[in-house]
Amino acid sequence: MNECSSRRQRLQHKMKQSGIDGCIVTQNVDLYYLLGSMQTGYFFLPTEGEGIFFVRRSFVRAGEEADVTVQELGSMRNLGSRLAESYLQLFRKPDGQPPILAAEYDVLPVQQFQRLEGAFPGARWVDGSMLIRETRMIKSAAEVALIRESARVIDMAYEAAIAALKPGMREFELMAVVESVIRNNGHMGLMRVRGYNQEIITGMIGAGDAAAMPSYFDGPAGGQGLGPASPQSAGRRPIGTDEPVLIDIGCCIDGYVIDQTRTAVIGRLPDDLMDAYELSEAVLRRTEAMLKPGTVCEELYTSALEQVREAGLSEHFMGFGSDQVKFLGHGIGLEIDELPVLARGFRYELEPGMVIAIEPKFTFPGRGVVGIENSYVITENGFETLTVSREGVASVYTAKE
Amino acid sequence: MNECSSRRQRLQHKMKQSGIDGCIVTQNVDLYYLLGSMQTGYFFLPTEGEGIFFVRRSFVRAGEEADVTVQELGSMRNLGSRLAESYLQLFRKPDGQPPILAAEYDVLPVQQFQRLEGAFPGARWVDGSMLIRETRMIKSAAEVALIRESARVIDMAYEAAIAALKPGMREFELMAVVESVIRNNGHMGLMRVRGYNQEIITGMIGAGDAAAMPSYFDGPAGGQGLGPASPQSAGRRPIGTDEPVLIDIGCCIDGYVIDQTRTAVIGRLPDDLMDAYELSEAVLRRTEAMLKPGTVCEELYTSALEQVREAGLSEHFMGFGSDQVKFLGHGIGLEIDELPVLARGFRYELEPGMVIAIEPKFTFPGRGVVGIENSYVITENGFETLTVSREGVASVYTAKE
Secondary structure (H helix, E strand, O other): OOHHHHHHHHHHHHHHHOOOOEEEEOOHHHHHHHHOOOOEEEEEEEOOOOOEEEEEEOHHHHHHHOOOEEEEOOOHHHHHHHHHHHOHHHHOOOOOOOOEEEEOOOOOEHHHHHHHHHHOOOOEEEEOHHHHHHHHHEOOHHHHHHHHHHHHHHHHHHHHHHHHOOOOOEHHHHHHHHHHHHHOOOEOOOOOOOOOOOOOOOEEEEEHHHHOOOOOOOOOOOOOOOEOOEOOOOOOOEOOOOOEEEEEEEEEEOOEEEEEEEEEEEOOOOHHHHHHHHHHHHHHHHHHHHOOOOOEHHHHHHHHHHHHHHOOOHHHEOOOHHHOOOEEEEEOOOOOOEEEEEEOOOOOEOOOOEEEEEOOEEEEOOOEEEEOEEEEEEOOOOEEEOOOOOOOOEEEOOOOO | OOHHHHHHHHHHHHHHHOOOOEEEEOOHHHHHHHHOOOOEEEEEEEOOOOOEEEEEEOHHHHHHHOOOEEEEOOOHHHHHHHHHHHOHHHHOOOOOOOOEEEEOOOOOEHHHHHHHHHHOOOOEEEEOHHHHHHHHHEOOHHHHHHHHHHHHHHHHHHHHHHHHOOOOOEHHHHHHHHHHHHHOOOEOOOOOOOOOOOOOOOEEEEEHHHHOOOOOOOOOOOOOOOEOOEOOOOOOOEOOOOOEEEEEEEEEEOOEEEEEEEEEEEOOOOHHHHHHHHHHHHHHHHHHHHOOOOOEHHHHHHHHHHHHHHOOOHHHEOOOHHHOOOEEEEEOOOOOOEEEEEEOOOOOEOOOOEEEEEOOEEEEOOOEEEEOEEEEEEOOOOEEEOOOOOOOOEEEOOOOO
16 A cells, blocks of 8 residues: 555554544645645545645655645635535534544644634544654654665764864854755755744764763753854863764755764863763663663663663753753654653653654763763564664773864 | 734734634744744643643743743643643633634644543644744844844855865765854754645756756755655765756755755856756746735736746756656745745745746756745735845856866
8 A cells, every 4th residue: 555545544543542523734844744845735535535736836856756636726715615515524524513633733823823713614623643643753764764774874973073073173163064964865965843932953973071061952962052042052162172073963955854963072082071971871781672662662761760860860861951952862754853752751652653853861961961862662572773873982082282 | 022922913813813712832933923932832822811831841941932821741641631720711711612623734733633632632623834834934123033044044055165175076075064163153953844744955967867856855956865764855965067957055044044946067067957957047036026025926826926937947857757846935934834835726825935946947858957946025016036046047157178
């Protein structure tokens, strides 16, 4: 069966379980996932039967890309009546009840939603974003293959960065090396993130104290950034010797992202930071031992917390003090912030096809961040590591002045 | 007076005129504009007096960056009661009416909005996005200076692209040259766009028929892109000889974007495309003659339509046929899609401080796109051109096989 068709059926199954009559999908990434096209428009998916993609632009291109019926949107005001004609039973239910329609409340702006409400007078609206995100949580073999390709390309960029790493080089200059390699090898030039106000700038490269600065970014090490207008990721700080350089990078090939972190140093890490780095690898190893179908996501997080507490580094784990983030990892796919999240409250059991970036890191204010991040796919019997970059602290030796 | 304080006062003036009691600002770019900080949180601005920035993270960094009172957000549920304490008169109005609160409906997701509604039971909500966008439409000298800097950097990138342009080079490889130059000269790694589902990937480089493909992107030439998961901007098409190469690029320095377009060719353009290019410059010249305070924005568009009709190229203007876009230009600043828009229905009169990218282009399906785009600031007496790149078709000569 066609890949997108199977995705829509899985979503329809969830819709039915939730008592939803139809879903109106508008976000570019969700459209691409369900249709193979991210032209702008409205995709209506009934709980049973085939959906219709009403396209604003480009209609021609949507027709070439999407595997469902494509119609020109025309006037938004008429969308409701056109759907009512096409899906008579759904909009005139035998019990006289209004249709229950779902939309992506987590990304849909209020203005857009009000237009939808106006086009469907009498409909009852509910939030469908978790249904879509849960459908997307389980990746197909084809999706995993694309993430594997991104993993291959980011490894090339990582090795280029290590080769280029020199004292005095600025963080953003090292990031420019990474970006040039990935761009010339298929990276589409940006990485998508779903969370409101969140941005990804190829990840983050941070040296010493700059990496350890707290940030608005919902991750353990956001970085200093270039200034208040870009207060995360690589900044202008020169990279020094004997301090950790956190290289947390990703790329996006044919829509699918990878996320990996390595720690490098020019010279030698202080012993206590080296110990913390080794603990991050130990946390990763113990987490890997739990990566199999049936493990509950939050247990991966609580197990890591326990391991870190035993080692006496709780205060430094995943950020420092009040700026700590409360997770160990996150799903990746078309976006960098997918389900499942490895955090308290996430009771999903691991399933084959979940792809997760796991990123134990330790923050030392004024000194830097050390850690590691690999991405994994859960398999029938355990896991496969998608990240291919060599582990361990990458030490670059340089003649001291 | 402090720059951000003056911006807030201008917004407060508009709020008062609209009968709004307070505005809750959440979007990162709007926060940065009003506070000098884009940490995550809620900025409450009353119609009179000082606002408070309730910060989720990073509280420390927000305190360093923002020029208003900063408080830790804590529980979102208590936001309403905390504000009611701080702004007693506003939340207990003498006339017994509920407070009228504005939010950014054009970007605020439904989920976030529902949380706000829950935190302020009894408030009446209205869309404040146009008030904020109209405030941002008029740039200060400091903002214009940053756009000028972006213009300087994008010119360096343009010259590097022309120097690198060779037959057989792929569009994305030429874009990688541009991206490397801007990244090493202060570009923050992404350009912000406000419109739902819109993305900017450093602009677009497109050769021949690839540039002329219709796209979802709300611009005259979106480009082919790398595939359905990135269906705009530079793609894998090799650049040939004697065909137009559209180089529509921008960068973002300290938050402020520039947008410019030039047309290049390896060899020689066919005569009719050269004529169309020259018409794009003629449209720009006639538009420039109207760039002064008092001119109504839509008249710039209708005047260009008239000029193009007289030249017999209406069908090719700003896209082809049904894929045409209906504008001549757009404001730029912190985002690429700011006010004013040079289009029908936009009755704003030009004012000093408006910064506008004007982009007459002609699309020839199967053959390519030619055109030019400069960015301008409106001054007391007319305009200043911010774009510094040389005009004219950049012809690269190459030994024919």
